Amino acid sequence: MNKFSASLILSALCACCAASAVAATLTGQLVNQTGKPLVGAVLTLQGPAGKNVLALKADMDQRDKEFVPHVLAVHTGTEVKFPNSDNIRHQVYSFSAARRFELRLYGGTPSEPLLFDKPGVVVLGCNIHDWMLGYIYVTDDPWFVVSDSNGSVILDQLPPGHYVATLWHPKTPDMRPVSGGEFNIPASGLTQRFSLKVESSDEEPASPASTAFGDAFHKATHE
Template sequence: MKTRSGIPARVRGHLATHAACGVLMACALALPAASAVAGDIRAAVHDRDGKPVADAVVVAVPAGGAAGAAILPGTAEEDQRNKEFVPYVLPIQVGTRVTFPNNDNIRHHVYSFSPAKAFELPLYSGTSASPVLFDKPGVVILGCNIHDWMVGYIYVSESPHFAKTGADGKATLGGLPGGDYSLRVWHPRLEGSEQATARQLAVPATGAADVAATIGLTPDFRARRAPTPGRGGY
C-alpha cells in the first residue's frame, strides 16, 4: 500500500533523518555567530579646560582583574623620522615585539631605563637587528643618546582591550565581551596616578557604552629641538 504522498515509509524515514541532520548542522553553524557578539566602549578624554586630549591611552580590564579573552599579542613598530619617535605614544599588549626602524639619514641610539623594559640599541641606521620583546606591563620611556629632545612612550597593557585617542580626544575599544570592566586613562603628562582615573563600566553584549573622562595635565617640559632649523646641526 502506497502512502498518501506516493513515497514508501522506509524512504520517508531516510529523508526525515537527513532533514534532521541538516537542521542540526545549520544550528551548529549558527552558534559561532551568536557567540561572537561583542560590545564597544566609546571614550572621550578632555582636560580640565574642556579641550580634547590626544595620545591618551584608554584601557579596559574585566572585573576581577583578569586579562579577558585570549588575544595573542602581535608585532608593532616605533619609527624614527625627522629626529622624532613616531608615534609619540605607542600602546601595545604584553608580549608584543616592537621593531625600531630608523628612517632618518643619520644614525640613532635608542635606549630606555624604565623598570617595565630596560634596553639599548646602539648607533644604527635602517632597521635594528631584531625586535624588542615587551614582556611586562607598564610605561616605557624612550630616548636617544644623540638627540636629547627625542622622547617617546610605549604603554604596555596587561589587557588586550585598549585604544589611543586621536586629535579629537576620542577612542573606541571594540569587540569586548559584555560584562563589567574597570576603565582607566593614561597620558605622558597625566597629573596624578593612572589608578586614580579608574571607574567601573558595564559593557553591553551588543552596542556601545559611552564614557567621558576628564584628566589633569602637567606642563609639557620636553626639551626643545636643537640646533635651530637652517643652522646645521646633528
C-alpha cells in the first residue's frame, strides 16, 4: 500500500469517527395546560435509525411507604427490582395488562428482578398500604426521560435529525400517551417546551385517597 492510499484510508476513518461523534442535546420542559411545570411526566422520542437500545436494569424502591420514584420509565425488555427500604414489609402487585404480578409480603430486596417485556403503563399498588401508588411506563421508543421537580428534561447523545415525540403523565385523560409533535434537532442542540393536558393542575395529590390504586387502575385499563 502506497502512502497516498494509506492517507486516503486514514482520512476516511477520521471522517467516519467525526461523524459518529456528532451528538446533540435536547433540553426541555413539560408543562400542563396552564403552563405549570409537570413533575413525573414522560417524554419519549423516535428519531434517526441506527440507535440500538440494550435491555437495562432499574429499581423501583419503597421508602416511607411510598414508591420511589413515583414514575419510572424503562425500555421494553428491562428487568426491574423492587427493593423495600422501609423497616416494615410490603406486598407489591399490579393487574395491568402490560405486566401482571404479585410480590408477596416481604422486606429487603427480592432475589429475582421482574422482566417488563410489553410496552404500556403498569400501575403499582401495595396490598398492605392502600395509598401507595406508583407507575412504570414501558416504551419501545429508544429515547425517554422523566421530568424532574421543575418539569425539566434533558436527553443527550442524540443523533441530529427529525424526531417524533410522545408525552405521558399519570393524570392524562384515561392515562393515555399523547403526541408531543415533530421537530428537527440540529447538531447544536434544541430547547423545546412541551404542553400536556392533564386532569388537574396539581402534580401530586396532597392526601391520596384509600381508593387511589383502584382509580388509577381503572383509568389505565379503560378502553
